[in-house]
Amino acid sequence: MSELRYDGRVAVVTGAGHGLGRQHALELAARGAKVVVNDLGGDRAGVGASAGPAQDVVEEIKKNGGEAVANPDNVATVEGAQAVVQTALDSFGKVDIVVNNAGILRDRSFKNMSPEEFDSVIAVHLRGSFLVSSAAWPHLREQGYGRIVNTSSPAGLFGNFGQANYATAKMGLVGFTRTLGHEGAKYGIKANAIAPVAWTRMTEDLLPADAAAKLGVDKVTPLVAFLVHESNESTGEVYTVGGGRVARIMVTEGPGWGKNGDLSVEDIRDNWEAINVAEPHSVFKNVAEQMGPLNQQLRA
Numbered sequence: 001m002s003e004l005r006y007d008g009r010v011a012v013v014t015g016a017g018h019g020l021g022r023q024h025a026l027e028l029a030a031r032g033a034k035v036v037v038n039d040l041g042g043d044r045a046g047v048g049a050s051a052g053p054a055q056d057v058v059e060e061i062k063k064n065g066g067e068a069v070a071n072p073d074n075v076a077t078v079e080g081a082q083a084v085v086q087t088a089l090d091s092f093g094k095v096d097i098v099v100n101n102a103g104i105l106r107d108r109s110f111k112n113m114s115p116e117e118f119d120s121v122i123a124v125h126l127r128g129s130f131l132v133s134s135a136a137w138p139h140l141r142e143q144g145y146g147r148i149v150n151t152s153s154p155a156g157l158f159g160n161f162g163q164a165n166y167a168t169a170k171m172g173l174v175g176f177t178r179t180l181g182h183e184g185a186k187y188g189i190k191a192n193a194i195a196p197v198a199w200t201r202m203t204e205d206l207l208p209a210d211a212a213a214k215l216g217v218d219k220v221t222p223l224v225a226f227l228v229h230e231s232n233e234s235t236g237e238v239y240t241v242g243g244g245r246v247a248r249i250m251v252t253e254g255p256g257w258g259k260n261g262d263l264s265v266e267d268i269r270d271n272w273e274a275i276n277v278a279e280p281h282s283v284f285k286n287v288a289e290q291m292g293p294l295n296q297q298l299r300a
């Protein structure tokens with residue numbers, strides 16, 4: 001079987017000083033990519049900053065014979081995100097791959113969550129992914145090639161106590177990814193998202209203690225590496241990955257119920273069961289396709 005290589009490709013990995021991002025950077029570099037290792041170097045809540053973590057990963061890559069450069073900027077600011085991409089252009093002359101991975105946690109029950117706790121988490125995960133992708137986009141478009149992976153989360157897709165900020169950002173990334181999939185299609189740009197589970201400093205007190213060995217970051221990176229390879233044809237998709245299992249996650253719609261003419265509140269009550277039927281469900285490629293069943297109903 002042929003090995004997947006990234007020779008000649010330039011990758012930007014955000015939040016690559018620790019955890020999943022570090023593993024993505026190491027793997028891509030080991031397979032020939034030139035890598036920008038971005039990391040602000042703060043703590044799990046995003047407090048503080050240090051150039052150390054990104055630099056350490058760069059040294060590790062170089063020690064293994066790879067090519068990498070560190071960038072310590074904050075992806076949540078316009079200037080920081082531009083500087084991340086500029087580092088790739090200045091050091092390696094282009095950018096082909098963007099892995100939006102940087103993230104922080106500010107968990108709090110919704111009752112106690114402050115606007116600052118909400119905004120700061122949205123800023124890093126959602127706005128940061130937008131800003132870095134946006135800085136790279138003109139270059140990807142111009143060269144007619146690009147691969148983007150955004151990092152969502154099962155907590156965002158399915159909901160989790162104490163994570164209204166995080167879940168909002170992570171579900172937002174699904175809409176973002178799907179839209180980039182559509183807008184990038186003409187330009188050879190594929191954008192996908194992952195919803196990982198792995199043992200990192202972000203999850204070490206949330207996952208069961210015996211999970212460390214089974215939920216290594218090395219069981220997430222192969223999916224990311226595949227999605228950013230030139231042979232990957234999928235776009236706009238979301239995959240959950242962890243512990244050796246990978247599955248596609250879909251936004252689906254049930255068969256629905258409808259009537260022509262007036263619609264009353266009582267109609268809704270009386271047909272609630274039919275409205276909530278889940279099977280057979282549909283997975284639509286885009287909003288035009290999703291309008292299909294409605295158009296059918298309007299023609300009836």
Ligand code: NAI
Pocket residue numbers: 014015016017018019020021038039040041042043044046053073074075076101102103104124125128151152153154195196197198199200201202203
């Ligand atoms: P981690 O805390 O080890 O890594 C996150 C990295 O992002 C850190 O090195 C941090 O310094 C960096 N970072 C934070 N804010 C930044 C900013 N503004 N600019 C640049 N860098 C910044 O955590 P982990 O687990 O590796 O998380 C990576 C991504 O995976 C995150 O987006 C996280 O939400 C997501 N994720 C992780 C899961 C897991 O099970 N570990 C589950 C679901 C999602």
